[in-house]
Amino acid sequence: MDLKRKDILGLQDLSAEEIELILDTAEPMKEILGRDLKKVPTLRGHSVVTLFYEPSTRTRTSFELAAKYLGADTASIAVATSSVQKGESLRDTAKTIEMMGIDVIIIRHSAAGAPHLLSRYVKARVINAGDGAHEHPTQALLDMFTIREKKGRLSGLKVAILGDIAHSRVARSNIWGLTKMGAEVRVIGPPTLMPPDIHKMGARVFYRWEDGLKDVDVINVLRIQLERQQKGLFPSIREYTRLYGLDEEKLRCAKPDVLVLHPGPVNRGIEISPEVQDGRHAVINEQVKNGVAVRMALLYLLMGRGEEDVLTA
Amino acid sequence: MCLLLKGGLVVDLDRNSIKKADVLLEDGKIAAIQPGLKAPGAQTIPVEGCYICPGFIDMHCHLREPGEEMKETILTGTRAAARGGFTAVVAMGNTRPPADSRAVIEFVKRQAETAPVPVYPVGCATKERKGLELAEIGDLVEAGIVALSDDGNPVMNSEVLRRVMEYSSMFDLLIISHCEDTHLSAGGVMHEGYISTLLGLRGIPRAAEEIHVARDIILAEMTGARLHIAHVSSAGSVPLIREAKQRGVRVTAEVTPHHLCLTDEAVITFDTNTKVNPPLRTPEDVEALCDGLQDGTIDVIATDHAPHAPEEKDVEYNFAPFGISGLETAVPLMWDRLVAKGILTPVQLVQKMAGNPAKILGLPERAVKVGNAADLTVIDPQLKQTVRVESFVSKGKNSPFNGWELLGWPVLTIVGGRVVMSEGKLTFGERS
Numbered sequence: 063m064d065l066k067r068k069d070i071l072g073l074q075d076l077s078a079e080e081i082e083l084i085l086d087t088a089e090p091m092k093e094i095l096g097r098d099l100k101k102v103p104t105l106r107g108h109s110v111v112t113l114f115y116e117p118s119t120r121t122r123t124s125f126e127l128a129a130k131y132l133g134a135d136t137a138s139i140a141v142a143t144s145s146v147q148k149g150e151s152l153r154d155t156a157k158t159i160e161m162m163g164i165d166v167i168i169i170r171h172s173a174a175g176a177p178h179l180l181s182r183y184v185k186a187r188v189i190n191a192g193d194g195a196h197e198h199p200t201q202a203l204l205d206m207f208t209i210r211e212k213k214g215r216l217s218g219l220k221v222a223i224l225g226d227i228a229h230s231r232v233a234r235s236n237i238w239g240l241t242k243m244g245a246e247v248r249v250i251g252p253p254t255l256m257p258p259d260i261h262k263m264g265a266r267v268f269y270r271w272e273d274g275l276k277d278v279d280v281i282n283v284l285r286i287q288l289e290r291q292q293k294g295l296f297p298s299i300r301e302y303t304r305l306y307g308l309d310e311e312k313l314r315c316a317k318p319d320v321l322v323l324h325p326g327p328v329n330r331g332i333e334i335s336p337e338v339q340d341g342r343h344a345v346i347n348e349q350v351k352n353g354v355a356v357r358m359a360l361l362y363l364l365m366g367r368g369e370e371d372v373l374t375a
Numbered sequence: 376m377c378l379l380l381k382g383g384l385v386v387d388l389d390r391n392s393i394k395k396a397d398v399l400l401e402d403g404k405i406a407a408i409q410p411g412l413k414a415p416g417a418q419t420i421p422v423e424g425c426y427i428c429p430g431f432i433d434m435h436c437h438l439r440e441p442g443e444e445m446k447e448t449i450l451t452g453t454r455a456a457a458r459g460g461f462t463a464v465v466a467m468g469n470t471r472p473p474a475d476s477r478a479v480i481e482f483v484k485r486q487a488e489t490a491p492v493p494v495y496p497v498g499c500a501t502k503e504r505k506g507l508e509l510a511e512i513g514d515l516v517e518a519g520i521v522a523l524s525d526d527g528n529p530v531m532n533s534e535v536l537r538r539v540m541e542y543s544s545m546f547d548l549l550i551i552s553h554c555e556d557t558h559l560s561a562g563g564v565m566h567e568g569y570i571s572t573l574l575g576l577r578g579i580p581r582a583a584e585e586i587h588v589a590r591d592i593i594l595a596e597m598t599g600a601r602l603h604i605a606h607v608s609s610a611g612s613v614p615l616i617r618e619a620k621q622r623g624v625r626v627t628a629e630v631t632p633h634h635l636c637l638t639d640e641a642v643i644t645f646d647t648n649t650k651v652n653p654p655l656r657t658p659e660d661v662e663a664l665c666d667g668l669q670d671g672t673i674d675v676i677a678t679d680h681a682p683h684a685p686e687e688k689d690v691e692y693n694f695a696p697f698g699i700s701g702l703e704t705a706v707p708l709m710w711d712r713l714v715a716k717g718i719l720t721p722v723q724l725v726q727k728m729a730g731n732p733a734k735i736l737g738l739p740e741r742a743v744k745v746g747n748a749a750d751l752t753v754i755d756p757q758l759k760q761t762v763r764v765e766s767f768v769s770k771g772k773n774s775p776f777n778g779w780e781l782l783g784w785p786v787l788t789i790v791g792g793r794v795v796m797s798e799g800k801l802t803f804g805e806r807s
Contacts, residue, residue, distance in 0.1 A: 074573075153689055173691035174575040175645030194693070195575030231575060258578065259569035 065363040069181045069188040072197035073238040081239055084359050085207050091362070092355035094131065104366040105134035108165045112138045112191070113155070113180075115171040120326055120350060121191050121201070125168050128357035132366065137164075152176060156183040165365060169193075187364055195229045200360065201325050202235035204353040206243065208345055209280055211352070212321055217244030222274055222316075223265075224250045225284030225306060225333055228257040228295075232284060232325045237265045250274035251306060254295040271306065275315040282323040283308050286333045299332060309335040313343065321345055377401050377417035378792060383427040383753065385743050388730045391722050398427055400749040403792040408745060420794075422753055425786060428725045429741035430462025430750030432732040435526070435551070435605055435629060436680035436702060438464070438494070441482060442471025447682040447770045449483065453490035455680070455702040455769035457795040457803075460785025462492055462750040464702075465677075465736065468499045469527035475499035475510040480518035491795040491803055492788070495521040495736065497551065500539045506530045509542055516546045521736045524551035526605060529587055531557055533594065540600035549735060550595075551603045554587035554612070555653065564693055566639040566654040574642065576692060579654050581609040588612040592619040592626055603735060604628040606679050608653035610663035617672040627735050629675035630664050632708040633699050633775065641775055647688045647695035648775040651681070665718050674731040676724070678705045682771020700771030704762055708776065710754065710783025721756075753787035760784055760799075768801065 065080060073081070094100060110129040112122050122138060129136045139159070141149070150158075152171075159167060166187045169177050174194030181188040192198040210216050221240050227233045227249045240247045241264040249260060250268045261267050268274030275281065286302060296302050313320065322334070322343045330336055338344060378400040385396045385408060397412035398405060407414075438452035447455075449466070456464045466483060468474030474483065480496050487494035498515035502508045504525040512523065523543055529552070530536040540550060560583040565571050567578020588604055592615060595602035604616060607630050619626045638657050641649045649655060667673040681698025688695050709728070713719040719727070729752070733741040739748060762779045764772040788796035795803040 151686070151690060171691065173693040175692045178645050179691060193575070197575070234573075234575060257572035258567055260572050262569045263573065 069177070070199055070360060070364070071177050071181065071188065071190045073199045073202055073235045073242070074197065076199070076242070078242045081203070081206070081242060084203055084356065084363060085210060087359035087363055088207050088352070088355045091358040092352065094358070095351065095355055100131045101133060102131065103133045104362060105129065105132040108134045108365055109163060110134045110136050110166045110168065110361065111159055111164045112136070112168045113141070113159065114138070114191070115141045115169070115176070116192070118170055118191070120353070121170065124350070124353045125191060125357050128354050129361055131354070132358055132361055134361070152179060153183050156180050160184045160186055166361065189360065192231050195231050195234070197235045198231040199235050200353070200357055201232050202239040203360070204349055204356040205236055205282060205323055205325070206239050207352045207356050208323060208349050209321060212345060213279060216240065219245045219279040220248065220277060221245050221280040221282065222248045222250055222278040223282045223284065224271070224274070224308060226255040226286050226290060227251045227260060227284070228255045229287065229290070230284050234263070236282060237263050241265070248274050248278065252296055255290070271312050272315065275312055278316045278320060280321045280323065281308060281316060283334050285325065285327065286329060288329070303332050307333055307335060308338050310337055313338055323349060326350070376792065377414055378789070378794070379412060379414045379417040379419045380427055380753065381419050381421045381423070383422035383425050386426055386428045386722055386725045388429065388722065388726055388742050393426070393721065398743065400789065400792045403749055405743060405745055405747050405749050408743065420787065422787070424755065424757060426721055426754045426756065427743060428752045428754060429729040429743050430790065431460050431706065431728045431752045432463045432465070432736070432738070432741070433461045433678050433680065433702060433705070434465040434675055434732040434736060435677035436464050436466060437469065437682065437698070438466045439682060440470065440486060441479065445684045445770070449486040449490055449494060451768060451770050452680070452682070452702070453487065453492045453494060454801055455767065457491040457788045457790070457801060458768050458799065459702040459704070460706040460752045460754065460788050460796070461702065462752060462788060462790045463495060464492060465495045465497060465521060467524060467526045468497045469504060473499050473504045475502050475504065477511070477514045477518040480515060480520055484519060491801065492790050495738070497522045497524045497526070499523070500525045500530060500550065501535060504528050506532055506535055509539060512543055512546070512548070516548060521738070522549040522551050522603070524553065524605070526551060526553045529553050529555045529557060533590060536591065537594050537598060540594055540598040544598060544600050547601060549601045549603055549737070551605050552587070552591045553605050554584045554591060556583045556586045559583035559586070563654070564650060565642050566656045568639060568657060570639040570642060574645070576642070581611055581656070584609045584653055585611040585615065588615050592616070592624055595626055596622070596624045600625065602626045606631050606634065606653055607664065607667070607673060608634045608656050608660065610660040613663045613667040613672055617667070617670070620672065627674045628667070628672065629677040630668065630673050631677060631679045632701060632705045635661060635664055636708050636712050637775060645692050646775060647690065647692055648699065648773050650692060650695050650697055651699050652697035668713070668719060668727065674727065674735065676705070676709055676727045677732070678702055680769070680771070682769050683773050684770070685772060688773045698773065699775065700767065700769050700773045702769060703767050704774060704776050706752070706754065707760070707781035707784045710756065711781040714756070715782050749789055749792035751787070751789040752785055753789070754783060755786045756783045758782070758784045758786065
């Protein structure tokens, strides 16, 4: 089986088979990451650019290293968010990049749908590294990879996503991905941070952790953006931490071997207590490593197949 | 100059009927209506099988001049109107500068002197459309406005709207209300619901419209003002208007073709041509709007023609301006989706696009009657064509209907006895 698509814009339009293929391919990639000499020549001669309209350290670095480990040349373009409306249009930027002979554009943007727009402008492949509150497919893939690695499966697991669901692209991509793979997904957060009709995406909605965290196998804790409080979506950081911050008391509600994930960066002590973040259930650091492996797998499946076989290299 | 329309189906709004007859136009007026007319010397246009309707009026469009001529001008907008089958348009006042002074109204009227169809300007209700202080309403009336509106913006302050209504009641002036609670809609780019959740786009709830519809009705009831609700989009607005009419409140309402033909599902592709305010809503809303049209709760179909320059729409969804270029698709959309599907009769459609707008705006009666002005829209119900935005004469190519095949197109637009559009082609650059 192959990934027969030009772009990776979201998990909504990926099939369970495609997701499985990506996760399977990420396993040998992770093995490469463990080597002393990490570089393989699979994507030699290919070029990858990261085009980030939002600040990011881990996702961009993760993509760049993934491309470099596979032998591709990389470049990065950071665009100040504030100048987006005054500055060059996405269309013109896209054309400029295309003219430089780029094969893959990895885009992060504050506006939902920006990667879709970009993919209409360019022949290069487009990978969505997060668009507004829409999707963040590689984050969800690395989350699923981490869960599968630790639990041995995805199907039948109860996975809770905790926090600001309304503004979270991580939540949406995880819901699509996990439900396709047969997991039960719950979303937990205050009603003001819950988008309308999210149950239609296949997730069960809970407002109280006592109900939502009961017997779950996995808890994915979302970062809370502190400025939401100023917009009147919850009364105070203090109350948010009391009601939704994952601490040891709340953790006891879940299964004894529960896994705790967080896409990062963490507001330490706000959405997750230091004890849990640094405790035995947390796999937050492992997620970062898996992120590189999953992104290597994606780049390989999109561009590398049929040339030199990395798996036996 | 004499024109003889041969063999058409004359739409009679008074008798709610359609009869086969020829129509003779002479000196800008309708001179005779009867079968088998002979008029030696008259130019004869065969219109067999076509409906001869009183001239359509678009009572809600944005011609963008002065100030945003890259989007549209009064000339290009009225040419688009003529091509779309409209014999008159009502121009909203959210121009730059806004139409809150006599000077701007006079400018618009002067620019419209060379336009193919007449333009009726709307004056702003408040200075600079800020919703804070009354515009010089008396002066605007003398300058020739047909209604007041801050369209594009609501008047958020209820006290200000109350005073606008009270003050304008001395002129019995129509107030066209853009109903939107801007706190509830802030930052929203589409209908709030499952699709907005799916796309991660900020939603605009129905309540943002319905709260203002209810408020404006209450204020109209209190002040006795004449209220017209612009671009109704939400199912919950319809019963509010229906019940107000039953109580005798002087309220009328309009709906746009795009709110009748599209739902929020159209946004899934992130096509910015679907970004419009109020937003495209759901099938249940469309159904309620159709019910409202059928039972007379909604009086008018108007385009809310909102042209934009291509580069403005060719951006991320969040950054694109709201609006659809609607003048050149309204008639075929409504024929195809409402008349051909049996939701409205041809007479009802003509009532909503010609008879009622004239009545609400206080313009001369729109009816195909001897002695009336020869303003006519002729529709071929058998003509099937595909919408092509490249062929629009409007500068605004921002239509989500590009590529739609539609049945029932305007084939003649006649203003004051002169043909300004024939079979989709503009035939008259200037109106004397």
